[in-house]
Amino acid sequence: MAMKGQLRRSIASIFLWTFLYFLINSIVFVTIPSIFPGISETLEKYYVYLSVGITLLLGYMIVSSLSDFAYWSIRLKYEEGTAGAVRSVIKIIGVGSLLSGIAGAVAGGAAGVALGGFIGIVIGQASQQIIGQGVAGLIVLVTRPISIGDRITVSNETGVVRDISTMFTVIERDDKSVVMIPNSMLMGSKIYKFQSS
Numbered sequence: 001m002a003m004k005g006q007l008r009r010s011i012a013s014i015f016l017w018t019f020l021y022f023l024i025n026s027i028v029f030v031t032i033p034s035i036f037p038g039i040s041e042t043l044e045k046y047y048v049y050l051s052v053g054i055t056l057l058l059g060y061m062i063v064s065s066l067s068d069f070a071y072w073s074i075r076l077k078y079e080e081g082t083a084g085a086v087r088s089v090i091k092i093i094g095v096g097s098l099l100s101g102i103a104g105a106v107a108g109g110a111a112g113v114a115l116g117g118f119i120g121i122v123i124g125q126a127s128q129q130i131i132g133q134g135v136a137g138l139i140v141l142v143t144r145p146i147s148i149g150d151r152i153t154v155s156n157e158t159g160v161v162r163d164i165s166t167m168f169t170v171i172e173r174d175d176k177s178v179v180m181i182p183n184s185m186l187m188g189s190k191i192y193k194f195q196s197s
Helices: 002-035 037-075 080-107 109-126 128-143 183-187
Strands: 151-154 157-164 168-172 178-182 191-194
Touching: 002 037, 037 080, 080 128, 128 157, 128 183, 151 168, 157 178, 168 183, 178 183
Parallel strands: none
Antiparallel strands: 151 157, 151 191, 157 168, 168 178
8 A cells, every 4th residue: 555655656746846847947938038028138148057957957856756656666566676677777768868858959950969869879878788787687577587595507606596686686605605697697698496405
């Protein structure tokens, strides 16, 4: 029941931040210049900075609310690790989209499209490994080829699975040392599971 309450709060948060974004934009760029015509010249000089600041702040809050909504939606059916992985991936993609959109809007026209696309590619390349790890972690958490407590051999490492997170699977070897295997390696190699005796 608490999860459904959190889900409702995250939906309300999405609507609240979206409403505030449009309200603040209309007040700053429409209402104030129409009431105080002398201010419109000053606002024009700082229009880009105001717009970027408002979009960054409130856009980030909207992305955070969307990622929380995804988290609580998935938490209704899956465990916390899976939901947390989805939230992280959505937040990374959302912030990257927000930054490339802002860059494109600031440059304007064809240059804006080119700049926004370029920044999108740079962000995508920079976060490719992180997103790949997160997606692999999601697949491991959803498909559950292994579970905590399983004795496995993967990537030439043998031991007991102690934790499965978004980025790594933690294996405790027989000598009590701990190995953190990236989930992308886990998905790309053979996994040997041993029956518990």
